[in-house]
Structures are given as structure tokens and as C-alpha cells.
């Protein structure tokens with residue numbers, strides 16, 4: 001499976017240019033599309049999912065023209081949107097059965113087997129007779145992935161799936177995604193860097209509608225080796241440090257601030273060299289393309 005996006009652009013009627021000449025190639029495996037809120041991720045996801053038109057550009061999925069042959073794409077697609085409505089009175093099992101019929105699986109026995117497998121795979125077996133209105137955020141997301149996987153999709157798109165999940169729910173969701181990613185193209189769109197570092201073999205960073213980087217996370221981190229320096233400072237020291245050093249990112253730890261600085265040499269002997277994290281890659285890339293970090 002190969003998804004080839006070429007020179008895709010989209011401007012909304014209000015003048016916001018959500019995608020600027022985006023070109024991207026994605027093959028089987030877990031692909032992370034990373035970017036801050038408003039970067040254009042959902043616009044790109046909805047366009048690939050045939051729910052929205054682009055102004056310019058092409059998308060090919062194994063020879064299918066995605067922007068024109070929408071029905072063909074929908075047969076191969078599983079989509080978990082950022083927000084999806086549920087029928088609160090319907091049980092998980094009934095809803096999946098209903099969606100399976102809509103997806104063209106008419107044999108009742110076949111549907112039952114498929115749905116039972118999915119309920120186990122997404123850890124929802126015990127909740128199969130629970131009404132969807134009683135589902136928590138995490139179980140609702142797992143139901144979302146179960147419905148997306150109905151009909152054996154070859155391309156699975158999940159848009160911001162872990163925002164709002166607690167760590168345990170997020171972990172479960174990650175396990176399910178990484179299983180799927182072995183066989184099909186999975187695009188995971190997120191602003192959470194850890195989602196990508198935990199799951200994805202390839203990634204892209206998008207910011208203000210522009211594709212800034214496509215890379216293998218491990219390689220991208222390796223390229224920063226020897227250039228990321230860390231130090232714990234107090235909040236008071238922050239403004240001064242912001243002026244003196246190129247701060248890539250900051251993190252609070254025990255009431256203090258841990259700063260990561262990008263520099264070819266040790267900024268001074270109070271800094272220690274650290275192994276670059278994916279967040280360093282992310283913020284280095286984003287910072288290069290926006291206003292510098294200030295105090």
C-alpha cells in the first residue's frame with residue numbers, strides 16, 4: 001500500500017490557508033502526522049478520507065485517484081475522526097452490526113464473527129451489551145477504532161485519538177494501534193509527541209499548513225546527537241537564559257524548569273549533554289519556522 005500526496009493546497013472561504021503545497025509519501029506501517037493545534041492536520045486527514053475537497057494537488061492510493069474515485073477509497077478506508085457522534089441508546093454490539101451492514105457485509109454469520117473478533121481486539125467484549133451513552137472517553141475511542149476497522153480497511157486514519165485519555169486508556173489504545181500497523185497504512189494525526197515516538201516508524205511535522213519535515217523518528221533524533229544540552233534552572237533565571245541560549249524546549253520538574261538548549265558546543269559547564277528526544281526534533285523544527293522562544 002502506498003499513499004502519494006502531491007502538491008496539496010487548501011484555502012478555506014475565510015482566507016485561512018490550511019494546506020500549502022503539501023507533498024508526502026506514506027507506505028504500510030504506522031505514520032505519525034505531528035503538528036500543533038491549527039497546523040492543518042485534520043484538513044489533510046479529511047481530504048484523504050474523501051470528506052473534503054482540495055483546491056489543488058493530487059492524492060493516489062495504490063493507483064486510485066483519491067480525490068476523484070471516492071467510492072473506491074471508501075471501500076479501503078477506516079476513519080476515526082477527531083469527534084464522532086454516537087447513538088447513546090444503542091449497544092456497542094448492535095451499533096457495530098449496523099455499521100457492518102452499511103459497509104456491505106450482508107452475511108449475518110460473517111458479521112457476527114467479525115464483530116466478536118473486533119470486540120476482543122479492542123478490549124470491549126465485556127462492554128458489548130452496554131449502551132454507548134455510558135461509555136467513557138477511552139472506551140468510546142476504542143469503539144471508534146472498532147468501527148473504523150470493520151470491513152478490513154487497508155488505510156486507517158485516526159485523528160487526535162488520545163487527546164483527553166488517561167494514561168492507562170492511552171496505553172491500551174496504543175497497543176491496539178500498533179497491532180493494526182503491522183499490516184496496513186495507519187496515519188496517526190496528533191499534537192502529542194509521545195504518541196509518535198511510542199508508535200511510529202515514520203513521521204512528518206506540519207506547521208501552519210506547511211510540511212516542515214518527513215523523517216524516521218530515530219534517525220531524526222540521531223541527527224541532533226551532541227547538540228542538545230540540558231540544565232535545571234529556577235523560574236527567575238529563565239528570562240536571562242532565554243536571551244543567552246537557543247532554548248529548544250522547557251519542561252517543569254519539581255517546581256523548577258528543565259531547559260533543553262540547541263548548540264554545537266557545550267554552552268557552559270553547568271550544562272550536560274543529553275540524548276535527543278523526539279520533542280527536541282519537534283520543537284527545533286517548529287521553532288526554526290516561527291518566532292523565537294522568549295521569556
Ligand code: ADP
Nearest residue numbers: 012014016018036037038039040041042043044
Ligand atoms: P489541526 O487539525 O492541525 O488542528 P485544522 O486542519 O483543523 O488543524 O485547521 C487548520 C486551520 O484551518 C486552522 O487555522 C483552522 O482554524 C482552519 N479551519 C479548519 N477548518 C475550517 C473551516 N471549516 N473553515 C474555516 N477555517 C477552518
